[in-house]
Amino acid sequence: MPVITYRDALNQALREEMQRDDRVFLMGEEVGVYQGAYKVSKGLLQEFGEMRVVDTPITELGFAGVGVGAAMVGLRPIVEFMTWNFALLALDQVVNAAAKMLYMSGGQYPMPMVFRGPNGAALQLSAQHSQAWESWLAHIPGLKVLAPGTPYDAKGLLKSAIRDDNPVVFLEGEMLYNTKGEVPEEDYLVPIGKAELKREGEHCTIVSHGKMVLVAMQVADQLAKEGITIDVVDLRTIRPMDVDTVVTSVRKTNRAVVVEEGWEFCGVGAQVADYIQRECFDDLDAPVLRVHQADVPMPYAKAIEKAAKPDVRKTIDAVKRVMYLES
Amino acid sequence: MATKVVMEALSPTMEEGRLVKWLKNEGDQVKSGEPLAEVETDKAVMEIVARGDGILRKRLAAEGQTAPVGALIGVIGGSDEDIGALVGEGTKAEGSSGGANAGPPAQQAAAASVKPSKPSRAAEGIPSPQAEKTDPPSEDQAEVDVVDPDASGESGTADVDRDPASDQASGEDTAQAAGGRMGNAAPRHRPPSGAQPATEQPSHAERDGERPKSSPLARRLASEKGMDLQNVRGSGPAGRIIKRDIEAAATAQAASAGAGAVSNGPSAEHADFEDIPLSPIRKTIAKRLIQSIGPIPTFYLTAEFDMARASEMRSAMGEMGDEFKVSVNDIVMKAVAIALSRHPEVNAHWLGDRIRVFNRVHLGMAVAIPEGLITPVIFDADGKRMSQISVEARELAKRARDRKLKPEEYTGATFTVSNLGMFGIDQFTAIINPPESAILAVGSVEEKPVVVGGEVVARKRMRVTLSCDHRVIDGATGAKFLQTLRRLIENPLMMVY
Structure with missing residues (x-):
């Protein structure tokens, strides 16, 4: 199986779906002539032309609204945000228009569209451009929220997202674009709403999504050397969440650590911990612990930024605490 | 924060207690752990001790009166603390315990707190910083719920009163409060977290230090194995009994049960008894x-x-x-x-x-x-x-x-x-x-x-x-x-x- 980057996996998904269905089109800042700020849309303008690969002005709210309108009249737009930090300006269209259109029109206007772009911190992009928005977006009924952590899942989920008749929020990662993994050449889909047990162990469950799946896998590797084996649950879809996979794992390991990029308060981990306490109360040997960004705007200084981010060491500490081990 | 004095379960079978004698007068300073009253249980005469520091503000049970376990029989609080809501609760409890021995009528009347006529949407559970800082209400003001400054636009008093007892306040009091006090009365003291207005009485078991801390899983495993958590030593934080403690205890039990089968009488230290499944x-x-x-x-x-x-x-x-x-x-x-x-x-x-x-x-x-x-x-x-x-x-x-x-x-x-x-x-x-x-x-x-x-x-x-x-x-x-x-x-x- 070919090993390709997360970036190329997304590119393949876009290309294949645009080939498959001519109602699918891509719009966003620098997606065309510049071939994408992160080169995700490389070659698409050449293949599909400027009617289907549309460079927009720097007007997030405007082109998100154009996307909603296009979806209302039967197209299947993919709206790329150069980063989700810029998408804040477009949230009215995402939250108030796209998420609610089907509901408020009494089922007359489905919203078969995708909002996608990098989410979370990269390196030294400072307070305004280092934010993870999944808990905001997952809060909204009407949106599906996906956060793949591997090239395989990125391609399979993006294809599912494009084919879905509901508005899908697709969260990528600047630090993920260069990561590599096996991706089959043949057509495949990863179902929305299905988590995956990425690693099987018996002592503790780590639940994560997106970029933090890589952290969880490293934690599992390191702890394996100490004889501690970890169930790594990759949510892949944050909403609708695959609670069954989480619960099955926690019932087996009796303890859980939830790792996410964003802040603690009302974070995705809070929701996961809530499902666990409800469904696994009698199976828990320790409180569910969470690893997350420090409760501050992301610092710019390199050392402090590192200290503020969730990482392997913090996650190992949390695992050892739920296992009642010295750490 | 005010502390309730309740009729505590002083014996495992106690359902009610007769207050034999108060050892403290209203207004006395009391310290946590200090005896407040003598209570006759079904077995013995015992002392009820203070569960908090402060002043014994109210004695809600008269000497000779019988109260069910859990009933409020007094309130400890600061000298100027509003204990109106608590006292109201006690009145209700008294009412339910049978009238003959109920406290003096004057006390009951004073105890009734006033239910706001229209609850505000702004009030529930949100602590109001202003409310905490205002002048302490005087003794008689303390009995009345008053307007929340947060909700000045609303026509009624504000605090969403969670105390069902105050629903029973007399209409007269309500009218007085709504008419006479609206808009300018001293704000009611509220707990900083928006939680219950009084210290919760710890459960009987916690008071006696009997309930061992344990994880839910440990409790489940112990119950499946028919083990008593009292006999298991916890190795988790603060002595929490966790899965590995149950497993260790189960292994020890199995070992000693094997040994106990041959020896006659008290053999191993942990084997105080042996459970024999019914044939x-x-x-x-x-x-x-x-x-x-x-x-x-x-x-x-x-x-x-x-x-x-x-x-x-x-x-x-x-x-x-x-x-x-x-x-x-x-x-x-x-x-x-x-x-x-x-x-x-x-x-x-x-x-x-x-x-x-x-x-x-x-x-x-x-x-x-x-x-x-x-x-x-x-x-x-x-x-x-x-x-x-x-x-x-x-x-x-x-x-x-x-x-x-x-x-x-x-x-x-x-x-x-x-x-x-x-x-x-x-x-x-x-x-x-x-x-x-x-x-x-x-x-x-x-x-x-x-x-x-x-x-x-x-x-x-x-x-x-x-x-x-x-x-x-x-x-x-x-x-x-x-x-x-x-x-x-x-x-x-x-x-x-």
Whole structure:
């Protein structure tokens, strides 16, 4: 199986779906002539032309609204945000228009569209451009929220997202674009709403999504050397969440650590911990612990930024605490 | 923050208590742990202590009044703290406990707090910084809920009152508050977190430090294995019992159960008892016999012991000096303890789905008191010398009559002895105190004509009757126990063997 980057996996998904269905089109800042700020849309303008690969002005709210309108009249737009930090300006269209259109029109206007772009911190992009928005977006009924952590899942989920008749929020990662993994050449889909047990162990469950799946896998590797084996649950879809996979794992390991990029308060981990306490109360040997960004705007200084981010060491500490081990 | 004084469950079976005497007056400064009142429980007169520091602001129960466990009988608070809502709650509790003994009417009227006529949407659960800083309300203001400054645009008073008691406030008070105080009354004191306005009383178990901290999983595993968490040491934070502790304890238990099967009596340290699952025949016996005779299918075994040697021993010891004097009861208790250690199947509890056979002998001793009966316990009686048993029995009996026994002194018996010999009762049957499965009724020692070696002679004799729970003890089991007991009592020297 070919090993390709997360970036190329997304590119393949876009290309294949645009080939498959001519109602699918891509719009966003620098997606065309510049071939994408992160080169995700490389070659698409050449293949599909400027009617289907549309460079927009720097007007997030405007082109998100154009996307909603296009979806209302039967197209299947993919709206790329150069980063989700810029998408804040477009949230009215995402939250108030796209998420609610089907509901408020009494089922007359489905919203078969995708909002996608990098989410979370990269390196030294400072307070305004280092934010993870999944808990905001997952809060909204009407949106599906996906956060793949591997090239395989990125391609399979993006294809599912494009084919879905509901508005899908697709969260990528600047630090993920260069990561590599096996991706089959043949057509495949990863179902929305299905988590995956990425690693099987018996002592503790780590639940994560997106970029933090890589952290969880490293934690599992390191702890394996100490004889501690970890169930790594990759949510892949944050909403609708695959609670069954989480619960099955926690019932087996009796303890859980939830790792996410964003802040603690009302974070995705809070929701996961809530499902666990409800469904696994009698199976828990320790409180569910969470690893997350420090409760501050992301610092710019390199050392402090590192200290503020969730990482392997913090996650190992949390695992050892739920296992009642010295750490 | 105000602290409730409630009628606490001072014994495991207590459902209500009679307030005998207040030890503090309203307005007295009290410290946490300081006795507030004497309360008569179903077993003894005990003290209720303060669960917080402050001033005893209100005494809601009158002396002589009976209140159910959990009922509010007083409030401890700061000198200027608003305890209106709490007092209102107490009034309700009093009402439900039956009117005859209820507190003075004036107190009740003052206690009623006022329900806002229209709750504000802004108020629920959100602490208002302004509200906390304003002047402390005076005593009479303190009884009334007032306008929340957060909700000045609303027409009613603001705080969403979670206290159902205040729903019962009189209409008169409501009218007064709505008309006279709206908009300018002193804001009500509120807890900073928007939680309940008073310190929650810790549960009975937590107060006694009885409830071991444990993870939900540990509790589930313990219950599946039929283990008692009290006997497990927790290795988690703050002694929390976690999965590995249960597993370790289960391993230890299995090991000691294996060892205990061969040894007779108290062997391993953790093996205070052994649970024996019910065999099908035991289950059938239990089921059939209950159908026949009440929930405890009791049968009785009576035996008459010769007390010649026991009496000799008593007088011989008495001659050595007062400090060596022992009673017949002491001799019986010692003999019973030894006999039980040899017949643990009689030293057992019926637990419904299993029989718990104890390897330690905790001997209950029925003591008559003016109000009825209580059974203080001589713990580990089989390991105690007769003199120790004698001293302890006397001491416990005295404290029982003075009603000074602590709950832990009259719970936990594995077997009970009831002696009415001193009342000249020849023989009687005693009623089993569940979950114990037997009780020994001891009659008086009397001279009787008996045939010894073909001749009628006068001998000192004593009759005992063992009441047995047939679900646990069969006729022959009880008989063997009495056989051993006879040998010990008729030949007291056997007790030192």
